[in-house]
Amino acid sequence: GAVVSQHPSWVICKSGTSVKIECRSLDFQATTMFWYRQFPKQSLMLMATSNEGSKATYEQGVEKDKFLINHASLTLSTLTVTSAHPEDSSFYICSARVLRDRGTGAFFGQGTRLTVV
Amino acid sequence: SQQGEEDPQALSIQEGENATMNCSYKTSINNLQWYRQNSGRGLVHLILIRSNEREKHSGRLRVTLDTSKKSSSLLITASRAADTASYFCATDALYNFNKFYFGSGTKLNVKP
Numbered sequence: 001g002a003v004v005s006q007h008p009s010w011v012i013c014k015s016g017t018s019v020k021i022e023c024r025s026l027d028f029q030a031t032t033m034f035w036y037r038q039f040p041k042q043s044l045m046l047m048a049t050s051n052e053g054s055k056a057t058y059e060q061g062v063e064k065d066k067f068l069i070n071h072a073s074l075t076l077s078t079l080t081v082t083s084a085h086p087e088d089s090s091f092y093i094c095s096a097r098v099l100r101d102r103g104t105g106a107f108f109g110q111g112t113r114l115t116v117v
Numbered sequence: 118s119q120q121g122e123e124d125p126q127a128l129s130i131q132e133g134e135n136a137t138m139n140c141s142y143k144t145s146i147n148n149l150q151w152y153r154q155n156s157g158r159g160l161v162h163l164i165l166i167r168s169n170e171r172e173k174h175s176g177r178l179r180v181t182l183d184t185s186k187k188s189s190s191l192l193i194t195a196s197r198a199a200d201t202a203s204y205f206c207a208t209d210a211l212y213n214f215n216k217f218y219f220g221s222g223t224k225l226n227v228k229p
Contacts, residue, residue, distance in 0.1 A: 006159070034216070034217070036219075041224075042221075042222075043205060043219045043220060043221045043222050044160075044205070044219040045219075046216065046217070046218060046219075049216060091157070093159055093160065095160075095217070106150075106162065106207075106217060107162070108152075108159040108160040108161070108162075109159050110158060110159040111157070111158060111159045113157065
């Protein structure tokens with residue numbers, strides 16, 4: 001089946017630094033990928049929709065300048081948390097769906113646990 | 118917000134018993150899906166049910182969908198300790214099937 005790989009699986013960074021998270025679709029092309037954030041013991045909140053070759057679409061309340069998304073190819077989307085602060089600590093998950101296939105669910109990366117100290 | 122609600126928030130049962138989780142959502146949908154998440158891990162797709170379907174089975178899973186009530190249920194029969202995880206329903210928007218919104222989740226604990 002389709003696989004989405006997310007890297008790194010965990011990262012610890014100092015406050016004020018930036019962190020980049022990669023999301024790759026390994027055996028299928030994804031013009032659209034999605035980034036979610038999950039706080040402990042809570043559900044996934046959709047942050048943004050990453051569109052290959054164009055600007056990402058952000059959900060209401062998500063800071064564009066804080067969470068930079070780049071979708072440079074059909075198999076790679078990156079999320080950069082800029083000037084990270086402790087409140088940005090969270091579990092970030094990406095997902096992708098097979099093109100034009102409405103009959104399948106989305107495939108999720110394994111998630112990245114970000115801790116800002 | 119389209120994000121749905123699930124109940125119960127937590128469910129603890131003995132191995133061999135059945136587990137039922139419910140999901141409600143707010144707007145019209147194309148599909149509803151159920152996902153499983155082990156602690157601190159990514160999500161695994163379990164089953165998708167289309168808006169014109171009422172019931173679907175996959176192994177020990179049974180999903181129902183009632184679009185008039187905007188609700189769905191997930192039944193896991195003959196539960197196993199390995200079924201211990203959080204379960205989420207996800208819905209897509211009627212005119213944007215690529216975007217998913219997740220319910221609040223049910224944390225299932227199956228005791229051996």
